[in-house]
Amino acid sequence: MLPRHIAVIMDGNGRWARQRGLPRSEGHKAGTEAARAVVTRCRELGVRHLTLYTLSRENLSRPAEELSYLFDLLVRFLKKETRLLLEQDIRLKILGEVEGLPFGVRQVVRSVVEKTKDCGSMTLNLALNYGGRDEILRACRTLLAKGLDPAVLTEEAFAAELYTSGQPDPDLIIRTSGELRLSNYLLFQAAYAEFYFTDLYWPDFSPAELDKALEDYAHRQRRFGKTGDQLTAGE
Numbered sequence: 001m002l003p004r005h006i007a008v009i010m011d012g013n014g015r016w017a018r019q020r021g022l023p024r025s026e027g028h029k030a031g032t033e034a035a036r037a038v039v040t041r042c043r044e045l046g047v048r049h050l051t052l053y054t055l056s057r058e059n060l061s062r063p064a065e066e067l068s069y070l071f072d073l074l075v076r077f078l079k080k081e082t083r084l085l086l087e088q089d090i091r092l093k094i095l096g097e098v099e100g101l102p103f104g105v106r107q108v109v110r111s112v113v114e115k116t117k118d119c120g121s122m123t124l125n126l127a128l129n130y131g132g133r134d135e136i137l138r139a140c141r142t143l144l145a146k147g148l149d150p151a152v153l154t155e156e157a158f159a160a161e162l163y164t165s166g167q168p169d170p171d172l173i174i175r176t177s178g179e180l181r182l183s184n185y186l187l188f189q190a191a192y193a194e195f196y197f198t199d200l201y202w203p204d205f206s207p208a209e210l211d212k213a214l215e216d217y218a219h220r221q222r223r224f225g226k227t228g229d230q231l232t233a234g235e
């Protein structure tokens with residue numbers, strides 16, 4: 001089965017560049033190409049939701065020079081790919097604190113989100129200035145401010161306050177670069193996600209590698225706490 005929602009931790013750009021004696025910026029640039037190819041492949045396959053970890057809150061403490069390159073790259077990517085998103089009927093959404101981003105980035109992001117808001121074939125979420133714990137805290141603050149009765153708060157009502165409101169939880173989380181951790185990604189939503197790890201650095205993660213991950217996923221048995229017998233009995 002095809003996952004409804006794939007979430008990716010695009011890691012290893014810096015190491016990819018170092019391996020080649022290049023500056024980290026070249027790794028980020030190559031990473032952008034890989035991202036474009038994966039978006040297109042997901043759209044072709046009919047994946048309805050794709051989330052790309054583009055910048056964590058913690059990444060904001062990186063050197064100013066690297067950050068300004070990353071923001072520049074993002075702005076150029078979004079401007080250049082707006083047409084592709086519209087042609088492929090892909091809606092852009094941002095998960096994260098947009099207000100904390102530089103003005104130029106905010107402007108472009110808002111404009112592309114607005115332009116693509118009626119696209120219905122796929123949702124592309126960019127996790128930008130995103131932190132899973134922060135997302136959970138924000139939801140708590142909103143609910144407390146609403147004066148909600150704790151007794152009536154359900155998991156669904158809580159999920160509706162997250163950045164991913166209205167979207168299914170990720171079925172598959174892919175992380176490149178050999179690191180085996182979540183790095184504050186989709187902490188609430190990842191409850192029953194399947195994980196796929198590869199040692200490849202992100203710029204080397206091609207559509208064919210995505211196909212491999214999907215093939216692997218297709219052989220998983222998701223139990224959601226039940227026994228294998230219950231599942232075969234269709235309970």
Ligand code: IPE
Pocket residue numbers: 010011012013014015016054055056059070177
């Ligand atoms: C992922 O690659 C991209 C971002 C976090 C922005 P890294 O920049 O983390 O690359 P490594 O992990 O240092 O190789």
Ligand code: IPE
Pocket residue numbers: 009010011012053054055056059179181183
């Ligand atoms: C996670 O990668 C964030 C993104 C891919 C955007 P990091 O490189 O920031 O994660 P850690 O620091 O190795 O856990």
Ligand code: MG
Pocket residue numbers: 011012013
């Ligand atoms: Mg990294």
